[in-house]
Amino acid sequence: MKSSLIxxxxxxxxxxxxxxxxxxxxxxxxxxxxxxxxxGLVAAAAYALYAIANxxxxxxxxxxxxxLKLFSFGLLTALISALLPLLAGKPFMTGVWLDxxxxxIGKLGTPIIFDVGVYLLVLGVSTKIIFSLxxxxx
Amino acid sequence: xxxxLPIISPFFFAIIMMLFWNNTKAHRIIxxxxxxxxxxxxxxxxxxxxxxxxxxxxxxxxxxxxGISLVADLLSAIMIVITSVIGxxxxxxxxxxxxxxxxxxxFYPLLQTLLMGINGAFLTGDIFNLYVWFEVMLIxxxxxxxxxxxxxxxxxxxxxxxxxxxxSALFLAGVGILYGLAGTLNMADLARKLPLIDNPEMLTLVSxxxxxxxxxxxxxxxxxxxxxxxxxTPPAAVSAIFAGLLTKVGVYSLMRVFTLIFINDTDxxxxxxxxxxxxxxxxxxxxxxxxxxxxxxxxxxxxxxxGYMIMGLGLYSPLAIxxxxxxxxxxxxxxxxxxxxxxxxxKIRGTYQLKKLGGLxxxxxxxxxxxxxxxLSLAGIPPLSGFWAKFTVVKAGLDLGEFTIVAVxxxxxxxxxxxxxxxxxxxxxKDAPSETIGNKFSGSNTQKAILFLPIVxxxxxxxxxxxxxxxxxxxxxxxxxxxxNPNLYIDAVLGVSNE
Numbered sequence: 001m002k003s004s005l006i007x008x009x010x011x012x013x014x015x016x017x018x019x020x021x022x023x024x025x026x027x028x029x030x031x032x033x034x035x036x037x038x039x040g041l042v043a044a045a046a047y048a049l050y051a052i053a054n055x056x057x058x059x060x061x062x063x064x065x066x067x068l069k070l071f072s073f074g075l076l077t078a079l080i081s082a083l084l085p086l087l088a089g090k091p092f093m094t095g096v097w098l099d100x101x102x103x104x105i106g107k108l109g110t111p112i113i114f115d116v117g118v119y120l121l122v123l124g125v126s127t128k129i130i131f132s133l134x135x136x137x138x
Numbered sequence: 139x140x141x142x143l144p145i146i147s148p149f150f151f152a153i154i155m156m157l158f159w160n161n162t163k164a165h166r167i168i169x170x171x172x173x174x175x176x177x178x179x180x181x182x183x184x185x186x187x188x189x190x191x192x193x194x195x196x197x198x199x200x201x202x203x204x205g206i207s208l209v210a211d212l213l214s215a216i217m218i219v220i221t222s223v224i225g226x227x228x229x230x231x232x233x234x235x236x237x238x239x240x241x242x243x244x245f246y247p248l249l250q251t252l253l254m255g256i257n258g259a260f261l262t263g264d265i266f267n268l269y270v271w272f273e274v275m276l277i278x279x280x281x282x283x284x285x286x287x288x289x290x291x292x293x294x295x296x297x298x299x300x301x302x303x304x305x306s307a308l309f310l311a312g313v314g315i316l317y318g319l320a321g322t323l324n325m326a327d328l329a330r331k332l333p334l335i336d337n338p339e340m341l342t343l344v345s346x347x348x349x350x351x352x353x354x355x356x357x358x359x360x361x362x363x364x365x366x367x368x369x370x371t372p373p374a375a376v377s378a379i380f381a382g383l384l385t386k387v388g389v390y391s392l393m394r395v396f397t398l399i400f401i402n403d404t405d406x407x408x409x410x411x412x413x414x415x416x417x418x419x420x421x422x423x424x425x426x427x428x429x430x431x432x433x434x435x436x437x438x439x440x441x442x443x444x445g446y447m448i449m450g451l452g453l454y455s456p457l458a459i460x461x462x463x464x465x466x467x468x469x470x471x472x473x474x475x476x477x478x479x480x481x482x483x484x485k486i487r488g489t490y491q492l493k494k495l496g497g498l499x500x501x502x503x504x505x506x507x508x509x510x511x512x513x514l515s516l517a518g519i520p521p522l523s524g525f526w527a528k529f530t531v532v533k534a535g536l537d538l539g540e541f542t543i544v545a546v547x548x549x550x551x552x553x554x555x556x557x558x559x560x561x562x563x564x565x566x567x568k569d570a571p572s573e574t575i576g577n578k579f580s581g582s583n584t585q586k587a588i589l590f591l592p593i594v595x596x597x598x599x600x601x602x603x604x605x606x607x608x609x610x611x612x613x614x615x616x617x618x619x620x621x622x623n624p625n626l627y628i629d630a631v632l633g634v635s636n637e
Contacts, residue, residue, distance in 0.1 A: 072156035079150060092142045093198035 004053075011053040018046035026119050027106070036115035040122025047123075048130045056134045063127060071124030078117030081110045140186055141195040141208040143179040144218050144257040148172055148225075148250040155247040162241040166233055169246040173222070173229040176253065180215075180222035187215040188613070192620070192630035194263070202263070202631050203327035209263035209631055212617035213463060217260040217390055220470050223599070224382045225253045227592035231478055232375040234588040235485065240285050240373070248285070252278040252379070259387050263631055265399075266313055266323045268391065269306070272355070276302050279384060282376050283368060294368030301364040305354035312347035319344070326631035329398045329624050338402055345400035345407050349392070356388025358448060359417035362441045366425065369440070370433035370490070374481020377433060381440055382474030386466055389447050393462065396451060397621040404454055412452030416546045419445030423553040432480045432490045432565065435557055436473070439516065442550055443469050449547060450531050453538055460618035461530030464611055468515070468523040468603060475512040475596035479505070482589055483565060492561065497570030506566045508590070511597040513562065515604065517555035523603035526611065 022042040029035025051059035063070075085094040097109035151172030158164045187193050187210050195208040210218070228249065236245055255275035262268050276299070284295040317323055319340060320331040332341060350361070357365040365385070369377055392411075400407055422442025429435045447469070450462020482505060483498065484490050499506040515522035518529075528551055535544040603610050620626055 068156065068159055072153055072159075075149075075153045075156070079146065079153065082146075086139075091196070091199050092139060092146075095198065 008053045011049050015046045015050060018042055018049070022046070022119075026115055027112070029115055030106075030109075030111055036118030037122050039115075040119040041126060043119070043123045044126030044130065047127050051130065051134055056131050060131060067124045067128035067131065069124075071121045071128070074117045074120030074122075074124055076117070077120060078114050081113035081117060084110050084113070139195070140179070140183050141193055141210055141261060142197075144176060144183065144222070145208075145254055145261065147175050147179055148254040148257070151175075152247040152250040152254070155250070156244070159244070160242070162238065162246075165241060165246040169229050169249065170233075172250055173226040173253075176222040176257075177219075177226055180219045183210060184215040184219050187212055192626060194630050203322045203324035206267050207263035207324060207326070207631050208261045209326070209627065210261055211620045211627060211630075212613060213390070213393065213621060214260045216463065216467060216613065216617060217386070218257055220467060221253060221256050221260070221383060223596075224379060224470060224474050225249075227474065227478070227596055228375050228379045230588060231378065231481070231592045232373075234585045235373060235375050235481055237373075243285055245282070245285060248278050248282050249379070252282065256383055256387055260390060263325050264323055265316065265325055265328065265395075269309055269313060272306060272309065272387075275384065275387065276306065279380065283372050283380075285376075286372070288371075291371040294371035297364045298368040301354055301361075305351045308347055308354075309351035312344050312351060315340070315344045315347070324631065325394070325398055326628040330628050330632065332399060333402060341400070342403050342406060345396070345403075346410075348395055348400065349407070349410070352388045352391045352395070353414070354388075356385045356392060356444055356448075357441050358414050358444055359421050359441075362418070362422070362444075365441060366429075366434055366437040369437040370431060374477060374484065378474045378477035378481065381436065381477050382470045385440060385444060386447075386470055389444060389466060392448065393451055393459070393621065397459070398624050398627060401624070408452050408454045410452075411448055412540070412543055415445045415449035415452050416543050417445075418442065418448060419546060419550040423550045423557070426557045427553060430492045430564075432483065432492060432495075432561060433477070434490075435561060436476050436480060439554065439557065440473060442554065443473065443516070445550070446528065446531055446547060449543060450534070453531075453534050453540060453543075455534055455538055456615070456618050456622055457537065458531065458534035459621055460611070460615040461527065461534050463617050464530055464614040465527040467610060467614065468527040468600075471596050471599050471603070472512040472515050472524065475593060475600065476509075476516065478593050478596070479509045479512070482593065485589065492564035494571060495565040496568045497566075499566040504590075506562075508593050508597050509566065510562070511600055513558040514555075515600050517558050518551045519555070521604045523600050523607065526604070526607045530611070 022039040025034035025042060026036055026039035029039065047059055047063055050062055082093045085096045086092065088096050090096060095109055095111050097107055101107055151168050155165050155168050183193070193210045196202055197206045197208060200206070232245070232249070252275060255271050255278060258271035258274065259268055262271060280295060280299050283298055284291055313323065316328065319335055319337065320328050322328055322331060335341065354361045369380055372380070396407065396411065419442045422438050422440070422445060426435045426438035426442065429438060443465075447462045447465045450458045450465060480490065483495065486498070486502070487495055489495065511522065515524040518524040518527070528547070532544050532547060535547070
C-alpha cells in the first residue's frame with residue numbers, strides 16, 4: 001500500500017493527542033460524558049489511522065499486543081472489578097470507592113476499573129476488526 | 139453470591155480460555171473443569187432454593203425495583219441444574235467429535251459463553267436483563283452454528299439469525315410498551331403494578347407481542363420453520379445442546395411471563411396458548427413423519443414436544459404446570475441424548491440419511507439399546523420418563539375437560555412412536571445397504587469411551603426419572619405451586635428492598 005507523506009507525518013503528531021484524549025475520556029467518564037467505551041473507540045481510531053498511514057503490519061507492531069489478548073484482559077479486568085467488592089465484604093458488583101481524592105484523576109473506585117476493562121475490550125475488538133478487514137483488502 | 143456463580147463461573151473460564159487462544163489442549167481441559175464446576179454450583183443453588191425458598195440477589199446493592207435482581211425460584215433452579223448436566227455432557231462429547239479446525243476458532247470459549255447466557259436468562263428477575271441474556275445467547279449460538287463455514291451451515295445460520303433478530307425486536311418493543319405502561323422493568327414490580335393499570339386491552343396486546351417473541355424462540359406453530367432449517371447443519375455436539383436447551387429458554391420465558399406478569403386475562407391468553415400448543419404438537423410430528431434424515435426427524439420432534447410443554451402452560455392448573463415443568467426436565471435430557479446418539483451413528487456410518495444406514499444393531503447392539511431408551515421415552519412408553527410427563531399433562535387436561543387437546547396429544551404420541559420405530563427400523567434393524575461406505579468406528583478406544591460416556595449418563599438419568607419419578611415430580615409440583623402463587627415471587631424480590 002502506497003502511503004502519503006503528508007498523512008504519515010500528521011499521524012505522528014495526532015496519535016499521541018488521540019491517545020491522551022482517549023485516557024481523558026476514560027477517566028472523566030464516570031460522572032460526565034465519556035467513559036471506557038468512548039475512550040476505547042478513540043484509541044482504536046488512533047491505531048486505525050496508523051494502519052492507514054503505515055500499513056496493517058506496522059500498526060500491529062505498534063500496538064505490540066495482540067488485540068485478542070487485549071480484549072481478554074479487558075473482560076478479565078471488568079470481572080475483577082465486579083469481584084473486588086467481595087474483599088470489602090460487600091455484594092457482587094457493588095461500587096467501592098476510596099475515600100481520598102487523587103489530584104487530576106479524581107476519586108478512585110471499582111467502577112473506574114470496570115471502565116478500564118471496557119476500554120481494553122473496545123480497543124481490542126475494534127482493532128481486531130479493523131486489522132482483519134484491512135488485511136483482507138491487501 | 140450463589141446466584142451469581144452460575145453466570146460468572148463459565149464467564150471466568152471462557153476468559154481464561156481466550157487468554158490461551160492457541161492452546162486447544164488447555165481449552166479442552168478448562169472446558170471440562172468449567173462444566174464440572176457448573177454442576178457443583180447448580181446443585182448447591184438448587185439445594186439452597188429447595189431448603190429455604192426463593193433466593194434473591196440484588197446486583198451491585200441496587201435495591202429492587204431500581205437495580206437488576208437475580209431471582210432463583212424452584213423453576214429457575216431446576217433449569218440451572220439441567221443446563222449444567224447438559225453442558226457437561228456436551229463438553230465431554232465434544233472432546234471426541236469436534237474437529238481441530240473448530241477448536242482453533244474458539245469452540246470451547248463459545249460453548250461456555252452460551253451456557254452463561256442460558257444461565258443468565260434463567261436467573262434474571264428483570265425483563266430487560268432477560269433481553270440482554272437472550273442476545274448473549276443468540277450471538278454465541280450464531281457463531282457456534284456458523285463455525286466451520288460450510289454452505290449448508292451458513293444457509294441455516296442466516297435463517298436462524300434473521301428470525302431470532304425479528305423475535306428480539308418484537309421482544310424489545312414489548313418491553314418498551316410495558317415500561318411505558320408501568321414505569322418499571324423488574325418482573326416482580328411489574329406483576330405488582332400491572333393489575334392497577336386501567337388499560338387491559340393494551341396489556342393483552344403487549345402479552346401477545348411477548349407470546350410471538352418467545353414463540354419464535356421456542357419454535358411454536360406457526361413460527362417454528364427456522365428450527366428444522368438450521369438445527370441439522372452444525373456438528374452433533376452443537377445440535378445437541380441447541381436441541382436440548384435453546385428452545386427451552388423460550389418455553390421457560392413463556393412460563394415465567396404468563397404465570398407472573400400476564401395473568402389479567404387468562405381466559406383469552408391461555409386459550410390462545412392452548413390452541414397453539416395443539417397445532418405445534420401436530421405440525422411438528424407430521425413434519426417429522428415426512429423426513430428421512432435422522433437429525434431432521436429429531437428436529438421436528440423438538441417442535442411437537444414443545445407443544446406438550448406449552449399445553450401444560452395453556453391448561454393453567456397446578457397439575458398441568460407441574461406436568462409442563464416435568465416435561466421440560468424429561469425432554470431436555472432425552473432430546474439431547476437422541477442427538478448425541480445420532481452423532482454417534484454418523485460417526486460410525488458417516489451419514490445421517492436413513493436410506494443409507496442399516497445393520498447397526500448387528501454391529502453395535504449396545505448403541506441400539508442406548509437409542510431405544512431415549513426414543514421410547516420420547517414416545518411415552520412406560521415406565522420411562524416420557525410416560526409420566528405425558529401422563530401428567532394428559533391427566534390435567536382430562537381434569538379440566540379439555541378433551542380436544544388431550545385427543546390431539548395422544549394421537550401425537552402415537553405418531554412419535556411411529557417416527558422412532560422408523561429410525562430404529564432403518565438405522566438399526568434392516569440389513570446394511572451394500573453401498574455403505576463407513577461401517578467401523580474410526581478412532582481409539584478412549585475416543586469411543588468418551589463418545590459413549592455422556593450418552594450412557596443421560597440414558598441413566600432417563601431411567602432414573604422413569605423408575606423413581608416421585609421426587610422429581612414432587613419438585614415439579616412445588617415449582618408449579620410457586621409459579622401459580624406470584625405473591626411468593628413478588629414478596630421475595632421486593633421484600634428484600636424494604637430492609
